[in-house]
Amino acid sequence: MESSAVELALEVEDLVMHFGPVRAVDGVTLRIKQGSVVALVGESGSGKSTVGRCIVRLLEPTDGTVQLAGVDITHLSRRQLRQHRRNVSIVFQDPAGSLDPRFTVGDIVGEPLRLMRRKDIPAKVREALRRVGLRPEVAQRAPHELSGGQRQRVSIARALISEPRLLVADEPTSALDVSVQASVLNLLADLQRDLGFACLFITHDLSAVEYLADEVAVMYLGQLVEQGPRARIFGNPSHPYTQALLSAAPVPDPAEQRARRPVLLGDDLPSAIDPPPGCRFHTRCPVAVDKCRTVVPVTRTIGEAGHQVACHLVNDDGTGPDVRPTKGVAR
Amino acid sequence: MAVAEAIAPPRSNSRRVVRRVFRNPLALTGLAVLAIAVILAVFANWLAPHEPTQTNLGNAFAPPGTAGYLLGTDDLGRDVLSRIMFGLRASLHVGILAVAFSLVIGVPLGLIAGYFRTVDALISRLTDLVLAFPFLILAVGLAAIRGASLGNAAIAIGIAQIPGMIRIVRSETLRLKSLDFVAAAVVEGASDAWVLGRHILPNAGSAVIVQATVGIPAAILGEAVLSFLGLGIQPPAPSLGTMLADAQQFASKAPWAAVMPGVAIMLLTLAFNIVGDSLRDALDPKASRR
Amino acid sequence: MRPVLAVKDLSVTFRTEDGRLSAVDQVSFEVADGEVLAVVGESGCGKSVTAMSIAGLLPRTATVDGSVQLDGTELIGADKRTLRSIRGREVAYIFQEPMTSLNPVFTVGHQISEVLRTHIGLNRQAAQARAIELLKLVGIPSAERRISDYPHQLSGGMRQRVMIAMAVACDPKVLIADEPTTALDVTIQAGILDVLRGLRERLGTSIVLITHDLGVVADLADRVAVMYAGRVVETAEVHEIFAKPQHPYTVGLLGASPAAGRHAETHRLSEIPGLVPVLSEQPDACTFADRCSRADDSCTTSQPELTAGVHRVACWHPVREAVEV
Numbered sequence: 001m002e003s004s005a006v007e008l009a010l011e012v013e014d015l016v017m018h019f020g021p022v023r024a025v026d027g028v029t030l031r032i033k034q035g036s037v038v039a040l041v042g043e044s045g046s047g048k049s050t051v052g053r054c055i056v057r058l059l060e061p062t063d064g065t066v067q068l069a070g071v072d073i074t075h076l077s078r079r080q081l082r083q084h085r086r087n088v089s090i091v092f093q094d095p096a097g098s099l100d101p102r103f104t105v106g107d108i109v110g111e112p113l114r115l116m117r118r119k120d121i122p123a124k125v126r127e128a129l130r131r132v133g134l135r136p137e138v139a140q141r142a143p144h145e146l147s148g149g150q151r152q153r154v155s156i157a158r159a160l161i162s163e164p165r166l167l168v169a170d171e172p173t174s175a176l177d178v179s180v181q182a183s184v185l186n187l188l189a190d191l192q193r194d195l196g197f198a199c200l201f202i203t204h205d206l207s208a209v210e211y212l213a214d215e216v217a218v219m220y221l222g223q224l225v226e227q228g229p230r231a232r233i234f235g236n237p238s239h240p241y242t243q244a245l246l247s248a249a250p251v252p253d254p255a256e257q258r259a260r261r262p263v264l265l266g267d268d269l270p271s272a273i274d275p276p277p278g279c280r281f282h283t284r285c286p287v288a289v290d291k292c293r294t295v296v297p298v299t300r301t302i303g304e305a306g307h308q309v310a311c312h313l314v315n316d317d318g319t320g321p322d323v324r325p326t327k328g329v330a331r
Numbered sequence: 332m333a334v335a336e337a338i339a340p341p342r343s344n345s346r347r348v349v350r351r352v353f354r355n356p357l358a359l360t361g362l363a364v365l366a367i368a369v370i371l372a373v374f375a376n377w378l379a380p381h382e383p384t385q386t387n388l389g390n391a392f393a394p395p396g397t398a399g400y401l402l403g404t405d406d407l408g409r410d411v412l413s414r415i416m417f418g419l420r421a422s423l424h425v426g427i428l429a430v431a432f433s434l435v436i437g438v439p440l441g442l443i444a445g446y447f448r449t450v451d452a453l454i455s456r457l458t459d460l461v462l463a464f465p466f467l468i469l470a471v472g473l474a475a476i477r478g479a480s481l482g483n484a485a486i487a488i489g490i491a492q493i494p495g496m497i498r499i500v501r502s503e504t505l506r507l508k509s510l511d512f513v514a515a516a517v518v519e520g521a522s523d524a525w526v527l528g529r530h531i532l533p534n535a536g537s538a539v540i541v542q543a544t545v546g547i548p549a550a551i552l553g554e555a556v557l558s559f560l561g562l563g564i565q566p567p568a569p570s571l572g573t574m575l576a577d578a579q580q581f582a583s584k585a586p587w588a589a590v591m592p593g594v595a596i597m598l599l600t601l602a603f604n605i606v607g608d609s610l611r612d613a614l615d616p617k618a619s620r621r
Numbered sequence: 622m623r624p625v626l627a628v629k630d631l632s633v634t635f636r637t638e639d640g641r642l643s644a645v646d647q648v649s650f651e652v653a654d655g656e657v658l659a660v661v662g663e664s665g666c667g668k669s670v671t672a673m674s675i676a677g678l679l680p681r682t683a684t685v686d687g688s689v690q691l692d693g694t695e696l697i698g699a700d701k702r703t704l705r706s707i708r709g710r711e712v713a714y715i716f717q718e719p720m721t722s723l724n725p726v727f728t729v730g731h732q733i734s735e736v737l738r739t740h741i742g743l744n745r746q747a748a749q750a751r752a753i754e755l756l757k758l759v760g761i762p763s764a765e766r767r768i769s770d771y772p773h774q775l776s777g778g779m780r781q782r783v784m785i786a787m788a789v790a791c792d793p794k795v796l797i798a799d800e801p802t803t804a805l806d807v808t809i810q811a812g813i814l815d816v817l818r819g820l821r822e823r824l825g826t827s828i829v830l831i832t833h834d835l836g837v838v839a840d841l842a843d844r845v846a847v848m849y850a851g852r853v854v855e856t857a858e859v860h861e862i863f864a865k866p867q868h869p870y871t872v873g874l875l876g877a878s879p880a881a882g883r884h885a886e887t888h889r890l891s892e893i894p895g896l897v898p899v900l901s902e903q904p905d906a907c908t909f910a911d912r913c914s915r916a917d918d919s920c921t922t923s924q925p926e927l928t929a930g931v932h933r934v935a936c937w938h939p940v941r942e943a944v945e946v
Binding site: 044177178179183189193204211212234245248262267 | 860
C-alpha cells in the first residue's frame with residue numbers, strides 16, 4: 001500500500017461534500033497516477049467542480065479523504081497546507097475573474113513564488129511566460145489589456161510556476177472561442193508532456209476530453225457512474241448515462257451527425273437535495289428496472305483493468321444494455 | 332511550442348477613469364467648485380480682506396457691494412466674505428476629519444465582517460445598533476462628556492458614518508472573496524492577511540473612495556447642524572453653520588448674512604456629490620463596454 | 622421563388638466612448654421558405670448584432686444601413702407600427718438565456734396566452750387551449766399541468782422549450798435562434814435541437830440559427846454563412862462547407878475543434894494566430910489577412926468580394942486543394 005501511494009499524485013477515497021441539505025458530492029473515489037491526465041466529466045450540477053475544490057482544499061470535505069502524493073490533506077489547516085502547496089495548483093474557467101485586475105501579469109505569475117519566499121522571481125516569471133507562449137513584455141501589462149486566451153495562458157503560467165505534481169484544471173477552455181480553445185488545449189497537452197505533471201481535467205466538453213485525457217471519469221448527481229481508459233469509455237461505454245452523454249454531443253460533421261441519433265433523456269434533472277433512491281440515474285434511464293429504483297448499485301471493475309461501472313444491468317464482462325437507438329436511420 | 336499571441340495595445344484603466352471624469356462637463360464644474368473652495372479655505376489668512384472676528388459696530392448690516400465688503404457685513408459688522416472663507420476651512424476640516432475617522436474604524440471592520448463569517452453577525456448587529464441610535468443624542472452626549480468643539484463634532488459625525496462605511500466594505504469584500512483570483516491565491520498558500528491586504532483591500536478601494544466623497548458633504552451638513560445648535564465650533568470663530576444660526580434672527584433686516592453662507596454650504600455639498608457620482612460612474616468597469 | 626428573408630448590404634456601427642465601432646459590414650444573405658441558415662462565427666464577429674438588427678432589437682447607439690426584407694416588407698427604417706406588427710408575429714426571436722426572457726411573476730401559461738391574445742386576438746379560453754397545444758408541440762410532458770407553473774419551477778431546458786413555444790405562438794415566418802443551446806447541457810441540448818428540427822418539419826418555419834458550435838451547425842443547418850470581423854467570408858450548403866471549406870478562416874475554424882478519436886499524442890489542433898481585429902472603420906482589405914498564412918499584397922490592399930454561385934467565398938486565395946480536417 002505504501003509503495004503504491006507514492007506513485008499516485010492524487011488519491012480520493014469516498015469523498016463526501018454536503019452544503020447543508022445539498023448533497024453535492026456523495027462518495028467519490030478517484031486515483032490519478034503520477035504524470036497522467038484524468039478527465040472528470042459531467043453536466044452542470046453533477047458536483048465535478050466541487051470535487052476539484054475539495055482536492056485543492058478550497059473546501060473542507062464533509063467526509064472521506066484526499067491524499068496528495070501520499071499525504072492526507074483532508075483536514076489540514078491553512079498553515080499546515082502551506083508545506084504541501086507544491087503538490088497542487090488550479091486553473092479556473094473564467095479567465096477574467098481568475099486574475100487580480102490591480103496586479104500586473106508579472107505580479108500575478110510571480111505571486112506563488114513570493115508566497116514561498118523564493119529568489120530570482122523576475123527571471124522565473126519570464127521563463128514561465130515563455131513556456132506558455134507569451135512574450136516577456138507581457139509581464140508589465142495589466143490583465144484587462146489581454147485577450148481571453150492570453151489571460152488563460154497567464155493563469156496556466158501562475159499554476160505551473162511552483163512546479164506542482166498535480167494540476168486541477170476546472171473547465172479551462174469553456175469560456176473561450178473555438179480557435180482560442182484549440183491553442184489552450186494544445187498548450188496544456190505540450191506542457192503536460194514536457195513537465196510531466198498529473199492533471200485532473202474537469203469539463204463538460206467531451207471532444208476536449210478525448211483530445212487530452214488518458215482516463216475518463218463520468219459523474220452524475222454527486223457520484224461517479226463509470227470510469228476507465230479513454231479508448232474504452234469513448235469506444236464502448238457501458239453505463240447508460242455515459243452512452244446517452246456521448247450520443248448527445250453533436251459532432252462537427254454533418255454526414256456523421258445526421259446518421260446518429262441522440263438518446264433523449266428528458267429535461268428534468270433530479271435535485272441534489274433529495275436525490276432519487278437506488279441508482280440516482282434511474283429517473284432518466286431508458287432501461288431502468290425495479291432493482292434500480294431501490295438498490296444502490298455498487299461500483300465494480302468489469303472487463304479490462306481500470307474500467308469501473310456502477311450499474312446493475314452491466315455484466316461482469318462489460319456487456320450490458322445499449323440505450324442508443326440503432327445507427328443508420330438518416331434524418 | 333505555442334506561437335506567441337499578438338498583444339492588444341495598452342489601455343490604462345486609471346487614464347480612462349480620468350478621461351471619463353474630464354469629459355463630463357458636470358463633473359468638471361464640480362471639481363472646479365471644489366478647487367476654489369479648497370484654495371479659499373487654505374489661503375484664507377492671506378486672501379480674506381478682513382479678520383473674520385473683527386467687529387465694527389459702526390458698519391453693521393452693510394449690504395453686499397458696500398466698498399470693501401463684497402458680500403456685506405453681519406449684525407456685528409463682521410465681513411461676511413471673510414467669515415465664509417474661514418467657515419469653509421472649518422467645514423472642510425470637519426468633513427475630512429469625520430470621514431477619516433469613519434475610514435479608520437469602518438474599513439478594517441468591514442473587511443473583517445466580510446471575510447470571516449464567524450464575526451460577521453456580531454459586527455453587523457453592532458452596525459445596526461449604531462444606525463438605530465439617534466445622531467443628535469450621540470452628538471449631545473459627546474459634547475456633554477468632552478465639551479463642545481469642532482473636533483468632537485467631527486467625531487460624532489464620523490461615528491454616525493461608520494455603519495455606511497462598514498456596509499460598503501463588507502459587501503465589496505463578500506463579492507471579491509468569491510472571485511477566482513482570491514481562490515487561486517489561497518490554493519498557492521496565501522494567508523488571510525495576504526489575501527485581505529494584497530487582493531481585497533486594493534480592489535475595494537474604488538468603492539471606498541466613492542463612499543468617502545459622498546461622506547464629506549454629509550459631514551459638512553452635519554457640522555452645520557451641530558454648530559447651529561451650538562454643539563460644534565465655539566464663537567466667535569466662524570463656521571458656515573454658526574453663521575447661519577447667528578444671522579437667523581436678523582434675516583429680514585440683513586438676509587444676505589444668512590443667504591451667503593447657505594449658498595456656500597449648498598454649492599460645496601452639491602459639488603462633492605456630483606464629483607462622487609461621476610467617480611462612481613467612471614470607476615464602474617461595466618459601463619466601459621458599449 | 623422569393624426568399625422569406627433577404628438581407629442586403631446590412632451594415633451596423635455603434636457609437637461608443639472610444640469612438641465608432643463597426644460591428645457588421647455589408648452583410649448579405651437570403652433564407653428560403655423552411656430553410657435553416659446557420660450564421661457561424663466567434664465572439665465579436667457580428668453574428669448576434671446581425672440577428673438583432675433583423676429583429677429590430679438594437680440599442681439607439683447603433684446606426685443601421687442596408688436592407689432587410691421580410692416577405693417583401695422592408696424592415697430597416699420602417700415605422701414603429703409596422704415593426705410592432707411584424708416583431709413577435711412574423712419574426713420571432715429566442716435568446717441564449719431563457720430565464721432572463723421570462724417574467725418571473727407570471728405563469729408560463731399566462732405568458733404564452735398573452736402573446737396569443739395581443740397578437741392574434743384569441744379569447745381567454747382559446748388562448749389557453751392553444752398554449753397547451755404549443756407546449757405539447759415543444760415536447761413538454763403533461764402540458765396541462767405545466768401551464769400553471771412559474772418559470773422558476775422549470776429546469777433550464779424546459780424554460781428554453783417554453784421560450785420556443787412563445788416564439789412560435791403566432792406561427793412566424795422566420796425564427797431567429799441566437800445561441801439557443803449554449804447555456805444548456807448536452808443531454809438537454811439534444812432535445813432542444815430536436816424541437817427546432819420538428820418546427821421546421823411540421824410548421825415549415827425558416828430558422829436563422831446563430832451559433833459558435835460547429836456540432837450544432839452540423840446537426841441542424843441546411844446552409845451556413847461564416848462570419849469574421851463583421852463580414853460574411855464564406856457561405857455554402859452545409860455538407861459542402863464541412864467537406865470543402867474554401868476560406869482560410871473556415872478551414873482554421875474547422876481544424877480547431879477536436880474530432881472524434883483524436884488524441885494529443887497523435888494529432889494537433891490547428892490554431893489561428895493573432896486576435897480578431899476591433900474595427901472603427903472597415904478597411905478596403907481582407908480583415909483576416911494579418912492572421913492568414915496565404916495572405917499577400919493583394920489581401921492587404923483590396924477587399925475580396927463574395928464570389929457568385931452556390932458556394933460563395935470572399936478570398937483572393939481560396940483553398941481549392943483538399944484539406945484534411
